Amino acid sequence: MDVTSSDVHVESARIQRQIEDYLGLGPGNLLFEFRQLDGQTRLDLITVNPRHQQSFLFRYETGYDKLDALRRMLAYVQRYRDEESSFTLQWRARGEKELQTSYFRAHNAYEALDKLYFGRDLNTITVFSVVLNPSS
Numbered sequence: 091m092d093v094t095s096s097d098v099h100v101e102s103a104r105i106q107r108q109i110e111d112y113l114g115l116g117p118g119n120l121l122f123e124f125r126q127l128d129g130q131t132r133l134d135l136i137t138v139n140p141r142h143q144q145s146f147l148f149r150y151e152t153g154y155d156k157l158d159a160l161r162r163m164l165a166y167v168q169r170y171r172d173e174e175s176s177f178t179l180q181w182r183a184r185g186e187k188e189l190q191t192s193y194f195r196a197h198n199a200y201e202a203l204d205k206l207y208f209g210r211d212l213n214t215i216t217v218f219s220v221v222l223n224p225s226s
Contacts, residue, residue, distance in 0.1 A: 098157060105160040109135070112167050113148075121145065124156055133159035136208070142190055144183070147208035170195055176223040177202040181215050189218065 110120050121136040133156070135148040149166055153159035174195040179202060182189050196202040199220045207215065 102156060102160055105157070105164055109160075109164055109167055112164070120148075122160075124159065127152065130154060131156050131159045133163055134208075135163055139192070142183075144190070144192075145209070146192065146194070147205040175225065178219075178221045178223055179203070179206055180218045181206065182218070184214050184216070193223075 106120075106122055110116065113120065115137065119138050119140060121134075121138065123134040123136060125132050125134075130152045131154070132150055132152045134150045136145050137148045138145045149163065149170070151159050151162040151166060153162050174197055177194045177196055177199060179192050179194065180189055181192065192206065194202040194205050196205060199222070202220060203217065206217070
C-alpha cells in the first residue's frame with residue numbers, strides 16, 4: 091500500500107498534537123518550523139510565551155524527512171526532563187523596563203543561552219542571570 095501525502099499530513103498533525111499535549115502547550119504557543127539542511131529535514135520546535143510574546147527555541151531535531159524529525163522530537167519530549175538540567179534566566183529586551191524570567195531545559199548554561207538567543211541579534215536582549223536550578 092502506498093502512503094499518500096494525505097496520510098503523511100494526518101500523521102504529522104497527530105504527532106504535533108501529541109507533542110503539544112505532552113508539553114501542556116496549546117496551539118499558538120508552539121511553532122513547528124521545518125527546513126531542508128544538508129539533505130535532511132530539520133525541525134525547530136519554538137515556544138511562544140503568551141505573557142510577553144517572545145519566542146525561544148525549545149529543541150531542534152533532524153531526520154530524513156518531516157515525519158522522522160517529528161517522531162524524534164516526540165521521543166525527546168517524552169524523556170527530556172530526565173536528561174537535562176533546569177535553568178532560570180533573567181533578562182530584559184532592549185527598550186523594555188520589565189525584567190523577564192524564562193525557564194529552559196539544557197545540558198549546560200551555554201545551551202540555555204543559545205535557546206534564549208535563537209533567531210535574534212545578541213544586542214536585543216540583556217541577560218542578568220543564568221541559574222542552574224536544584225534537581226528534584
